[in-house]
Amino acid sequence: ETGVTQTPRHLVMGMTNKKSLKCEQHLGHNAMYWYKQSAKKPLELMFVYSLEERVENNSVPSRFSPECPNSSHLFLHLHTLQPEDSALYLCASSQERDMSGFYEQFFGPGTRLTVL
Amino acid sequence: AQSVTQLDSHVSVSEGTPVLLRCNYSSSYSPSLFWYVQHPNKGLQLLLKYTSAATLVKGINGFEAEFKKSETSFHLTKPSAHMSDAAEYFCVVSDQEDTGRRALTFGSGTRLQVQP
Numbered sequence: 001e002t003g004v005t006q007t008p009r010h011l012v013m014g015m016t017n018k019k020s021l022k023c024e025q026h027l028g029h030n031a032m033y034w035y036k037q038s039a040k041k042p043l044e045l046m047f048v049y050s051l052e053e054r055v056e057n058n059s060v061p062s063r064f065s066p067e068c069p070n071s072s073h074l075f076l077h078l079h080t081l082q083p084e085d086s087a088l089y090l091c092a093s094s095q096e097r098d099m100s101g102f103y104e105q106f107f108g109p110g111t112r113l114t115v116l
Numbered sequence: 117a118q119s120v121t122q123l124d125s126h127v128s129v130s131e132g133t134p135v136l137l138r139c140n141y142s143s144s145y146s147p148s149l150f151w152y153v154q155h156p157n158k159g160l161q162l163l164l165k166y167t168s169a170a171t172l173v174k175g176i177n178g179f180e181a182e183f184k185k186s187e188t189s190f191h192l193t194k195p196s197a198h199m200s201d202a203a204e205y206f207c208v209v210s211d212q213e214d215t216g217r218r219a220l221t222f223g224s225g226t227r228l229q230v231q232p
Contacts, residue, residue, distance in 0.1 A: 004159070006159075040224075041224070042222045042223060042224045042225070043206065043222040045220070090159055090160065092160075104150070104162060104165060105220065106162075107152075107159035107160040107161070108159050109157070109158055109159040110157075110158075110159050112157070
């Protein structure tokens with residue numbers, strides 16, 4: 001596998017379910033990101049991990065819980081979601097030399113989430 | 117603070133005719149600028165990037181963009197549209213925040229339709 005992969009590609013869940021989205025990057029990068037893409041809205045940055053430490057959390061509800069066990073893997077744990085959380089969730093990675101710069105981001109294909 | 121405005125939410129061209137997707141930005145520092153393309157059910161793919169080198173940037177698939185500081189613009193062009201160019205295009209600005217960290221801001225996207 002090359003680049004950034006995401007599983008599953010599609011997910012349908014009820015509001016009481018617990019599920020996880022997985023992202024894996026094979027590029028040797030040390031920064032990873034979760035974005036939410038809703039219809040007719042700009043891409044929203046949710047979380048940033050740099051060198052496996054969370055460095056940004058843009059006021060995301062606690063029903064979304066990220067986990068970054070190592071520099072190649074990123075998870076987004078979901079529980080008690082709402083229908084308005086239905087969206088395309090994109091993972092990205094980049095190389096970050098130090099805390100003064102973010103470089104070009106490489107995106108995965110996304111997980112299309114539908115909350116019933 | 118930084119922002120990016122994509123002036124057209126939807127552009128329709130005929131195959132073989134030129135493409136122009138417009139983007140204006142605002143930035144407090146020297147920005148980096150990117151164009152990404154997203155085909156249906158796919159992740160975002162980098163088309164080209166400007167990082168303070170040549171102001172005319174050539175990208176993949178025959179696309180290019182010109183950085184015009186005086187106009188704060190970074191419009192994307194292609195001399196001749198192909199059916200496979202039909203997709204959503206995002207203009208992205210990467211600026212250096214007061215913390216010294218660069219942050220990405222995405223435009224709301226322009227959907228390009230190519231008519232046969």
